[in-house]
Amino acid sequence: MSTAEIADNKWELEASKPPVATAGGILQILVIGFFAGLFAWMVMFAFQGIFGAKRDTLADQYGRLTVDGKAPAPTQ
Structure with a gap:
């Protein structure tokens, strides 16, 4: 193995390590977190909106509106 190949392998090994001990690496971890x-x-x-408790809001009353624009009293 030539000296150039050995140097290339060492560079590839160092480049593949994530920089977790530097300030930039720690900042990246914090931002992703x-x-x-x-x-x-x-x-x-x-x-919570999909599976939570059902509330009777104005949006829920839209389908029950009558011609005069009044909704019937909510049933509980």
């Missing part, structure tokens, strides 16, 4: 947490927070509220 923040966005993952933000995404999980949004998905949590989406699931």
